[in-house]
Every structure is written in C-alpha cells, then in structure tokens.
Amino acid sequence: MTGSTPFPAGMGGAVYFCWPESGWSLLGFISNEKPSAIFKISGLKTGADVTNPFAAHSTHVAQIGISIEQASELASLTPVASTSPSNVASYTEFAQRMIENFFNFVTSFALPQSQMTPQPNETFVPLSAVDQWCKNTKRKMDANPNWWKK
Numbered sequence: 001m002t003g004s005t006p007f008p009a010g011m012g013g014a015v016y017f018c019w020p021e022s023g024w025s026l027l028g029f030i031s032n033e034k035p036s037a038i039f040k041i042s043g044l045k046t047g048a049d050v051t052n053p054f055a056a057h058s059t060h061v062a063q064i065g066i067s068i069e070q071a072s073e074l075a076s077l078t079p080v081a082s083t084s085p086s087n088v089a090s091y092t093e094f095a096q097r098m099i100e101n102f103f104n105f106v107t108s109f110a111l112p113q114s115q116m117t118p119q120p121n122e123t124f125v126p127l128s129a130v131d132q133w134c135k136n137t138k139r140k141m142d143a144n145p146n147w148w149k150k
Contacts, residue, residue, distance in 0.1 A: 006032045012074045016065040017041055024065065029074040039079075092145045096138060103134045 007013065012031030016024045017039075027039040110127050140147045 007068070010071050011068055012071045013066040014069055014074055014077060015039070016067065018063045018065065020061055025080045026077055028079045029077065030066075031071055031074065092141055095141055095145075095148075099134050099137055103130065106130050 012029050012034075014029050015027045015037070017027050018024045027041070028037055030037055107127065107130075116124070
C-alpha cells in the first residue's frame with residue numbers, strides 16, 4: 001500500500017471513509033490502472049465531535065479503510081453521491097470543446113486575403129496557424145490529458 005508494489009493482477013482497492021457514529025462510506029477505488037485518486041469528503045461529515053480524554057480540546061476522528069477486491073467487483077461498486085473524484089474524462093471533454101469553440105470563433109472572422117483591407121495597427125495570424133495549434137493541442141490531450149500541468 002505504499003505505492004512501490006502494484007496490486008496483484010486483477011485486483012484493486014475499494015477506498016472507504018468513516019466518521020464516528022456515521023458508518024463506512026465508499027469513496028471509490030484505486031488499481032494498477034488508476035493508482036491514485038482525490039475524493040471530496042466535505043459532504044460526508046455529520047458534525048460528530050469526539051472528545052479525546054488526553055487532549056484539552058475536542059478533536060475530529062476519522063478512519064480510512066482499503067479493501068482489496070477483484071477489479072471486476074470494484075467496477076460494479078457505487079460510491080456515495082457526495083464524493084466526487086477528479087474526472088479526467090470531463091476535463092478532456094471540456095478542453096476539447098474549448099478548442100473547438102475557439103476555432104469556430106476565430107474562423108467566424110476569416111476573410112480571403114483578397115478581401116482584406118490594410119490595417120497598420122492590426123496583426124493578422126494565418127488561419128492555418130490556428131488550425132495547426134488546435135490539432136497539436138488535441139493530439140497532446142489525447143496522449144496525456146494532464147500535459148498542461150507540466
């Protein structure tokens with residue numbers, strides 16, 4: 001569970017979270033194909049405070065549990081609705097739609113060179129350069145959705 005040793009083939013870990021007196025809640029899972037995840041747990045807190053007899057003030061106590069299970073079973077588990085892992089697919093879809101929107105916006109101003117009037121204070125970018133940028137950005141997104149974080 002340190003990340004240095006992979007799960008056995010066909011296995012993964014269901015990740016559970018527990019506040020005192022509220023029971024265990026499934027957050028999601030990790031596997032060799034998905035070795036990490038970030039889960040929002042703010043919606044799980046019931047407001048229970050547990051007093052630590054060795055501390056001068058009250059503290060919050062929570063537990064995290066990982067259950068090693070078959071990968072096929074993990075895929076069928078349903079996490080609690082108030083948790084939401086980061087979803088790379090939604091980021092990818094958002095980025096691709098932004099690229100398409102940008103391209104459509106820029107092309108709405110496109111004119112053939114014969115119809116362009118000289119404007120000394122304006123800089124013009126060839127539409128082919130914008131098109132190449134869109135293709136390159138889509139290619140990078142397909143290869144690695146997190147390329148922009150570098």
